[in-house]
Amino acid sequence: MFKVHAIHAGNRHLYEEALDQHHRIRHDIYVGERKWMDLERPDGREIDQFDTDKAVYLLGIEPGKGVVGGSRLVPTLEPHLMSDVFPSLANVRDLPRASGIFEWTRIFVIPARREGGRLCKAAGIIYCGILEFCLSQDIRQISVVCEAYWIPRLIGLGWNPALLGEPIVKDGMTIVGITCDMTEEALDKTRAIYEIAGSVMAPEIVPFIRFPEADHAAYIA
Structure with missing residues:
Protein backbone atom coordinates (compact mmCIF):
# COMPACT_ATOMS: atom_id res chain seq x y z
CA MET A 1 0.00 0.00 0.00
CA PHE A 2 1.65 3.20 1.19
CA LYS A 3 3.45 4.73 4.16
CA VAL A 4 2.46 7.76 6.23
CA HIS A 5 4.95 10.63 6.24
CA ALA A 6 5.08 13.10 9.13
CA ILE A 7 5.65 16.53 7.56
CA HIS A 8 6.52 19.50 9.76
CA ALA A 9 8.54 22.71 9.82
CA GLY A 10 11.83 20.82 9.99
CA ASN A 11 11.35 18.77 6.83
CA ARG A 12 8.73 20.69 4.87
CA HIS A 13 11.26 21.68 2.20
CA LEU A 14 11.53 17.99 1.26
CA TYR A 15 7.78 17.66 0.62
CA GLU A 16 6.77 20.82 -1.25
CA GLU A 17 5.17 18.93 -4.15
CA ALA A 18 3.31 16.54 -1.86
CA LEU A 19 2.02 19.39 0.31
CA ASP A 20 0.75 21.28 -2.73
CA GLN A 21 -0.97 18.13 -3.99
CA HIS A 22 -2.57 17.59 -0.57
CA HIS A 23 -3.99 21.14 -0.51
CA ARG A 24 -5.50 20.58 -3.96
CA ILE A 25 -7.01 17.25 -2.87
CA ARG A 26 -8.47 18.92 0.22
CA HIS A 27 -10.14 21.50 -2.05
CA ASP A 28 -11.52 18.76 -4.32
CA ILE A 29 -12.96 16.88 -1.35
CA TYR A 30 -14.15 19.58 1.04
CA VAL A 31 -15.33 22.07 -1.58
CA GLY A 32 -16.02 19.89 -4.62
CA GLU A 33 -17.52 16.87 -2.86
CA ARG A 34 -18.77 18.12 0.49
CA LYS A 35 -19.79 21.57 -0.76
CA TRP A 36 -18.21 23.49 2.12
CA MET A 37 -18.22 26.58 -0.06
CA ASP A 38 -16.76 28.85 2.63
CA LEU A 39 -13.47 27.07 1.92
CA GLU A 40 -13.51 27.72 -1.83
CA ARG A 41 -10.43 29.44 -3.27
CA PRO A 42 -9.76 30.50 -6.86
CA ASP A 43 -6.37 28.74 -6.89
CA GLY A 44 -7.99 25.37 -6.09
CA ARG A 45 -6.03 24.86 -2.87
CA GLU A 46 -7.85 24.44 0.44
CA ILE A 47 -5.75 26.38 2.96
CA ASP A 48 -7.05 27.87 6.19
CA GLN A 49 -5.63 29.99 9.02
CA PHE A 50 -4.36 26.89 10.83
CA ASP A 51 -2.11 25.76 7.99
CA THR A 52 0.93 27.35 9.61
CA ASP A 53 4.47 26.18 10.22
CA LYS A 54 3.24 24.75 13.55
CA ALA A 55 0.97 22.24 11.79
CA VAL A 56 2.01 18.62 11.30
CA TYR A 57 0.71 16.84 8.21
CA LEU A 58 0.44 13.06 8.19
CA LEU A 59 0.27 12.23 4.49
CA GLY A 60 -0.08 8.83 2.91
CA ILE A 61 2.22 8.90 -0.11
CA GLU A 62 2.29 6.05 -2.60
CA PRO A 63 5.43 5.81 -4.77
CA GLY A 64 4.67 6.82 -8.33
CA LYS A 65 1.16 8.03 -7.46
CA GLY A 66 1.63 10.71 -4.83
CA VAL A 67 -0.70 11.62 -1.99
CA VAL A 68 -3.58 9.20 -1.45
CA GLY A 69 -4.73 10.20 2.04
CA GLY A 70 -3.84 12.39 4.95
CA SER A 71 -4.66 14.41 8.00
CA ARG A 72 -3.47 17.39 10.05
CA LEU A 73 -2.45 17.91 13.66
CA VAL A 74 -2.14 21.36 15.25
CA PRO A 75 -0.75 22.05 18.76
CA THR A 76 -3.55 23.20 21.05
CA LEU A 77 -1.19 25.78 22.57
CA GLU A 78 -1.40 27.49 19.17
CA PRO A 79 -4.57 28.96 17.61
CA HIS A 80 -6.70 26.07 16.34
CA LEU A 81 -10.21 25.34 15.08
CA MET A 82 -11.84 24.67 18.43
CA SER A 83 -10.21 27.57 20.26
CA ASP A 84 -10.75 30.20 17.56
CA VAL A 85 -13.88 29.13 15.67
CA PHE A 86 -15.88 26.71 17.85
CA PRO A 87 -15.07 27.48 21.52
CA SER A 88 -18.72 26.93 22.46
CA LEU A 89 -18.25 23.21 21.78
CA ALA A 90 -16.26 23.06 25.03
CA ASN A 91 -18.92 24.75 27.16
CA VAL A 92 -19.13 21.91 29.72
CA ARG A 93 -15.55 20.77 30.11
CA ASP A 94 -12.62 23.17 29.77
CA LEU A 95 -11.12 23.80 26.34
CA PRO A 96 -8.24 21.30 26.17
CA ARG A 97 -4.92 23.14 25.74
CA ALA A 98 -1.64 21.52 26.71
CA SER A 99 1.68 20.54 25.20
CA GLY A 100 0.55 16.92 25.11
CA ILE A 101 -2.74 17.65 23.31
CA PHE A 102 -2.97 18.34 19.57
CA GLU A 103 -6.06 19.07 17.48
CA TRP A 104 -6.91 16.64 14.67
CA THR A 105 -8.52 17.99 11.48
CA ARG A 106 -8.78 17.52 7.71
CA ILE A 107 -8.68 13.75 7.33
CA PHE A 108 -9.21 12.53 3.77
CA VAL A 109 -8.78 9.59 1.42
CA ILE A 110 -8.84 10.11 -2.34
CA PRO A 111 -11.87 8.60 -4.16
CA ALA A 112 -9.75 5.96 -5.91
CA ARG A 113 -8.71 4.52 -2.53
CA ARG A 114 -12.17 4.37 -0.96
CA GLU A 115 -13.91 1.03 -0.58
CA GLY A 116 -17.65 1.41 -0.66
CA GLY A 117 -19.62 -0.95 1.54
CA ARG A 118 -16.67 -2.13 3.61
CA LEU A 119 -13.86 -0.85 5.80
CA CYS A 120 -11.44 1.36 3.88
CA LYS A 121 -7.89 0.08 4.35
CA ALA A 122 -6.41 3.43 3.31
CA ALA A 123 -8.37 5.22 6.04
CA GLY A 124 -7.18 2.62 8.54
CA ILE A 125 -3.57 3.34 7.60
CA ILE A 126 -4.10 7.06 8.21
CA TYR A 127 -5.76 6.32 11.57
CA CYS A 128 -2.82 4.16 12.58
CA GLY A 129 -0.42 6.86 11.43
CA ILE A 130 -2.12 9.38 13.72
CA LEU A 131 -1.86 7.01 16.68
CA GLU A 132 1.74 6.03 15.95
CA PHE A 133 2.86 9.62 15.57
CA CYS A 134 1.11 10.76 18.74
CA LEU A 135 2.51 7.88 20.76
CA SER A 136 6.02 8.56 19.47
CA GLN A 137 5.73 12.20 20.59
CA ASP A 138 4.00 11.59 23.96
CA ILE A 139 0.86 13.30 22.67
CA ARG A 140 -1.64 11.75 25.05
CA GLN A 141 -4.85 13.21 23.59
CA ILE A 142 -6.24 14.81 20.47
CA SER A 143 -9.14 17.23 20.37
CA VAL A 144 -11.55 17.09 17.45
CA VAL A 145 -14.31 19.22 15.93
CA CYS A 146 -16.39 16.74 13.98
CA GLU A 147 -19.85 15.60 13.03
CA ALA A 148 -21.59 13.56 15.70
CA TYR A 149 -21.56 10.35 13.63
CA TRP A 150 -17.82 10.09 14.30
CA ILE A 151 -18.39 9.25 17.96
CA PRO A 152 -19.56 5.61 17.53
CA ARG A 153 -16.89 5.08 14.88
CA LEU A 154 -14.16 6.24 17.26
CA ILE A 155 -15.61 4.22 20.13
CA GLY A 156 -15.32 1.16 17.90
CA LEU A 157 -11.65 1.92 17.28
CA GLY A 158 -10.93 2.19 20.99
CA TRP A 159 -10.12 5.91 20.92
CA ASN A 160 -12.36 6.68 23.91
CA PRO A 161 -14.06 9.84 22.57
CA ALA A 162 -15.40 12.17 25.26
CA LEU A 163 -17.73 15.12 24.68
CA LEU A 164 -16.48 18.56 25.74
CA GLY A 165 -19.83 20.33 25.58
CA GLU A 166 -23.18 20.60 23.91
CA PRO A 167 -23.48 19.97 20.15
CA ILE A 168 -24.41 22.68 17.69
CA VAL A 169 -26.15 22.50 14.33
CA LYS A 170 -24.35 24.20 11.42
CA ASP A 171 -25.30 23.93 7.75
CA GLY A 172 -27.52 20.97 8.55
CA MET A 173 -24.72 19.10 10.36
CA THR A 174 -24.63 18.22 14.07
CA ILE A 175 -21.17 19.31 15.22
CA VAL A 176 -19.49 18.21 18.44
CA GLY A 177 -16.22 18.86 20.23
CA ILE A 178 -14.50 15.80 21.67
CA THR A 179 -11.20 14.50 22.95
CA CYS A 180 -9.74 11.11 22.08
CA ASP A 181 -7.09 9.17 23.97
CA MET A 182 -3.96 8.15 22.12
CA THR A 183 -3.02 4.79 23.64
CA GLU A 184 -1.24 1.59 22.70
CA GLU A 185 -4.54 -0.22 23.23
CA ALA A 186 -6.23 2.04 20.67
CA VAL A 200 2.62 2.40 8.82
CA MET A 201 5.08 5.27 9.29
CA ALA A 202 7.82 6.18 6.82
CA PRO A 203 11.30 6.65 8.32
CA GLU A 204 11.96 10.26 9.30
CA ILE A 205 15.00 11.98 7.83
CA VAL A 206 14.43 15.05 10.00
CA PRO A 207 12.69 14.18 13.30
CA PHE A 208 9.83 16.29 14.60
CA ILE A 209 10.68 18.23 17.78
CA ARG A 210 7.80 18.95 20.14
CA PHE A 211 8.61 21.76 22.51
CA PRO A 212 7.62 21.17 26.15
CA GLU A 213 4.91 23.32 27.68
CA ALA A 214 7.41 25.22 29.85
CA ASP A 215 9.22 26.39 26.72
CA HIS A 216 6.09 27.53 24.88
CA ALA A 217 6.78 31.24 25.30
CA ALA A 218 10.21 30.86 23.74
CA TYR A 219 8.78 28.62 21.01
CA ILE A 220 6.32 31.22 19.75
CA ALA A 221 8.55 34.27 20.22
Missing part, protein backbone atom coordinates in the same frame (compact mmCIF):
# COMPACT_ATOMS: atom_id res chain seq x y z
CA LEU A 187 -3.42 1.40 18.20
CA ASP A 188 -3.67 -2.37 18.69
CA LYS A 189 -7.45 -2.30 18.21
CA THR A 190 -7.28 -0.05 15.13
CA ARG A 191 -4.64 -2.28 13.55
CA ALA A 192 -6.73 -5.38 14.27
CA ILE A 193 -9.92 -3.90 12.81
CA TYR A 194 -8.19 -2.83 9.59
CA GLU A 195 -5.92 -5.90 9.41
CA ILE A 196 -2.76 -3.82 9.51
CA ALA A 197 0.46 -5.50 10.65
CA GLY A 198 3.33 -3.39 11.91
CA SER A 199 4.14 0.28 11.59
